Each structure stands twice: as C-alpha cells, then as structure tokens.
Amino acid sequence: MESPRSMAVLVLVFFVLCRDLARSPAMAGNQAQGFAFLAVGEAATFTFVNRCTDTVWPGVLSNAGSPRLEPTGFELSPGEARAVPAPAGWSGRMWARTGCSQDGATGRLVCATGDCGSGSAECAGAGAAPPATLAEFTLDGSGGLDFYDVSLVDGYNLPVLVETSGGGGSTGPASCAAAGCAADLNAMCPAELRAGGSAACRSACDAFARPEYCCSGPFASPAACRPTAYSQVFKTACPRSYSYAFDDPTSTFTCGGGPDYTVTFCPGATPRSALRFTGHPSLLRPLHDLLLILIIHVAISEGREW
Structure with a gap:
C-alpha cells in the first residue's frame, strides 16, 4: 500500500x-504546441527531410476548421530533417519554398517558388503561390483512414515524396503506399508552362486559365474534364501524383492505424546516412x-x- x-x-x-x-x-520552439498536443492527442508526426542540394523553406497550411500546426514554416538546410506533430483529425497541405532570400530594402523573406507572401519563414496561415508541388493530408478521415496525395494541380517546383511508417489496416494497392513525384519536371516542362527561368513548371490551368484545363464551368465533373496533353506529361513522369483535378482513382492514397509520415524534398539526392535531425522525432x-x-x-x- x-x-x-x-x-x-x-x-x-x-x-x-x-x-x-x-x-x-x-x-525549443515546440514547447507550447507540445503540451497542447498532450491534451488533445497526437495523431501523427510529419518529418520533413531535405535531400536537395540547396536550402528549402517548408510551409504548412491547415484547412479551414483544422488547428494550425506549429511551426507554419521554417528553414531546412541540405541534409537536415525536422519533425512537426499533428493532432487527430488534422487536414491541410505542405510544400517547400525555394530560392528564398532577405530583401535588402524591406528585410522580408522573398522566395522564387512556393512563396506564401508572409515575408518570413513562418507562413502564418498563408498558402503557396503557384507553381508549387503540394503534399495534401487528411488524418482520421472516412472510415478512420488517413488520406494523402502529392498534387501537381497547382504546378511543380521540386520533387516531393510522401512515405508512411507504422500504419496499416487499409486494403488495396494504394494502402499505405508511397506517393509523390521524384522526377525533375522542370527539365521536361513545355516552354509555355515554364516559370521563373525554369525554376518551376506551371499547370495548364494556371498558365491558360481555361475551363477545360481547370475543370471548371461546363467541365466541372469527372466525365467532362478529361486528361489533357499537359496533364499527361505530368502523369507519365509522375504516375503516383495528382496531375489534374479529377485524377482521384490513381492518385489518392489511404492508410489506417495512425501512421507517421516522412515528406522528402528531392528524394534520393542526399544519402540517408548524411541526414541531420533538427528536432526530436517523438x-x-x-x-x-x-x-x-x-x-x-x-x-x-x-x-x-x-
């Protein structure tokens, strides 16, 4: 006793x-959200990995009704990794900004691609300006499954790979599978879609703003909006990514069992043994x-x- x-x-x-x-x-830098998640329950840990040869600035945007993750953006040097926890039911998108530097006159952070316009490393509720490769997530969605994809609907700025760990419980070829685009689409981007001196590749919707490319107006249904020559360029190079708005059957992945996620920028460019972790993964x-x-x-x- x-x-x-x-x-x-x-x-x-x-x-x-x-x-x-x-x-x-x-x-450090994670204290407040850490104890908050103790109260509401942590559903997943997102580990951002930079295997690019240059520094990137990941950004995080929560969907309406989902709590803001902290941080909403940060600097990630080549070979570094950083973990960000997310609560149950969270949904939102993630991306990487490239070519960022401080403006000499204003002191604001300005990025060549994926800029969220906040003027700082934190995006604070702002999304990525296209073109940008997006990783999209819904945790604990329909049937208790996580849904995730890598989207090129808003264009492409760098390769992104999403991998799961510790999950299970869903069936089918898309169950807990890796999603993403490891190809260098900037190298094969059609001239009319190139942006920023070939730093990124625009989507046809962004470039031409026509309903047949944007799946809008009379084309706002899967039956009416079909793949175009431009979306097929993306799909051929990146078959495990969203190439246009109604690409769902082959581009949305599911995973049960509360997995964690690794979001890798430029997968394969840096050996795993060279990675440096800048935050505790758990x-x-x-x-x-x-x-x-x-x-x-x-x-x-x-x-x-x-």
Missing part, C-alpha cells in the same frame, strides 16, 4: 521531467506515455484503502 506522499513524489518527478524536456534544445510520445502511466497509477491507487 502506497502513501499519499509517494504519489506526490511521482507527480513531482513527472513535472520535473516535463520541465527538463521543455528546456532541452530539442524542445517529443510527445515519452511524455504521453509517462502521463498515461501516472493516470493509471492514480486510478489503481484510488481503488485501494490508504
């Missing part, structure tokens, strides 16, 4: 551990497990006679 004093000691140990983790470099799980143990301990103890 344990005494109330021993219970107090256990609780004190828990808060000391929380304090030490909060002061650690791995927790900041919250040890705290979550410890808190759960304490709760169970308290529940059991309250059922005993003191």
Whole structure:
C-alpha cells in the first residue's frame, strides 16, 4: 500500500521531467504546441527531410476548421530533417519554398517558388503561390483512414515524396503506399508552362486559365474534364501524383492505424546516412506515455484503502 506522499513524489518527478524536456534544445520552439498536443492527442508526426542540394523553406497550411500546426514554416538546410506533430483529425497541405532570400530594402523573406507572401519563414496561415508541388493530408478521415496525395494541380517546383511508417489496416494497392513525384519536371516542362527561368513548371490551368484545363464551368465533373496533353506529361513522369483535378482513382492514397509520415524534398539526392535531425522525432510520445502511466497509477491507487 502506497502513501499519499509517494504519489506526490511521482507527480513531482513527472513535472520535473516535463520541465527538463521543455528546456532541452530539442524542445525549443515546440514547447507550447507540445503540451497542447498532450491534451488533445497526437495523431501523427510529419518529418520533413531535405535531400536537395540547396536550402528549402517548408510551409504548412491547415484547412479551414483544422488547428494550425506549429511551426507554419521554417528553414531546412541540405541534409537536415525536422519533425512537426499533428493532432487527430488534422487536414491541410505542405510544400517547400525555394530560392528564398532577405530583401535588402524591406528585410522580408522573398522566395522564387512556393512563396506564401508572409515575408518570413513562418507562413502564418498563408498558402503557396503557384507553381508549387503540394503534399495534401487528411488524418482520421472516412472510415478512420488517413488520406494523402502529392498534387501537381497547382504546378511543380521540386520533387516531393510522401512515405508512411507504422500504419496499416487499409486494403488495396494504394494502402499505405508511397506517393509523390521524384522526377525533375522542370527539365521536361513545355516552354509555355515554364516559370521563373525554369525554376518551376506551371499547370495548364494556371498558365491558360481555361475551363477545360481547370475543370471548371461546363467541365466541372469527372466525365467532362478529361486528361489533357499537359496533364499527361505530368502523369507519365509522375504516375503516383495528382496531375489534374479529377485524377482521384490513381492518385489518392489511404492508410489506417495512425501512421507517421516522412515528406522528402528531392528524394534520393542526399544519402540517408548524411541526414541531420533538427528536432526530436517523438517529443510527445515519452511524455504521453509517462502521463498515461501516472493516470493509471492514480486510478489503481484510488481503488485501494490508504
């Protein structure tokens, strides 16, 4: 039989551990959202990996009604990786900005592709200006499954690969499979779609704003909006990506069991052994497990006679 004093000691140990983790470099910049996710439950960890030869600036935009992830943008040097936790039910999109630099006159961060217009590393609720390769996610959606895809509907600025880990429970060829585009579409981009001196490749919708390319107006249905010569260029090079608005049957992937995700920019450009992790990949799980143990301990103890 344990005494109330021993219970107090256990609780004190828990808060000391929380304090030490909060002061650690791995927790720096993530403290507030870390403890918030302890309360609402972490559904997944997104690990961003930069295998490009240049620095990229990932951006994160939550869909309407989904909580904002923190951070909403950051700098990621070549060979670095960083983890961002997401709560249950989160949905939104992610991308990478390229060619970013500080404007000498205003001090604002300006990016050659994927710019969110915030003027800083954080996008703070703003989305990517096309063209940009987008990774899109809905966690714990229909049937308890996660839905994810890599979209070229808004154009392309760099290769992106999405991979799952730790999931399962869905069936079919798209179950927990890798999604994305590893090809260099900028090298094969039609001249009329090139943007920023071949730094990116526009979609036909963005370039021409015609309903047959945008699947709008009389073309706003899968039956009416069919693949075009431009979308087929994208689809041939990147068969596991969205090439146009109604490309769903072969481009949306599902995964059950609460997987984590790795979003890799320029997959294959940097050996995995050379990656440097700039954030703890599972900041919250040890705290979550410890808190759960304490709760169970308290529940059991309250059922005993003191």
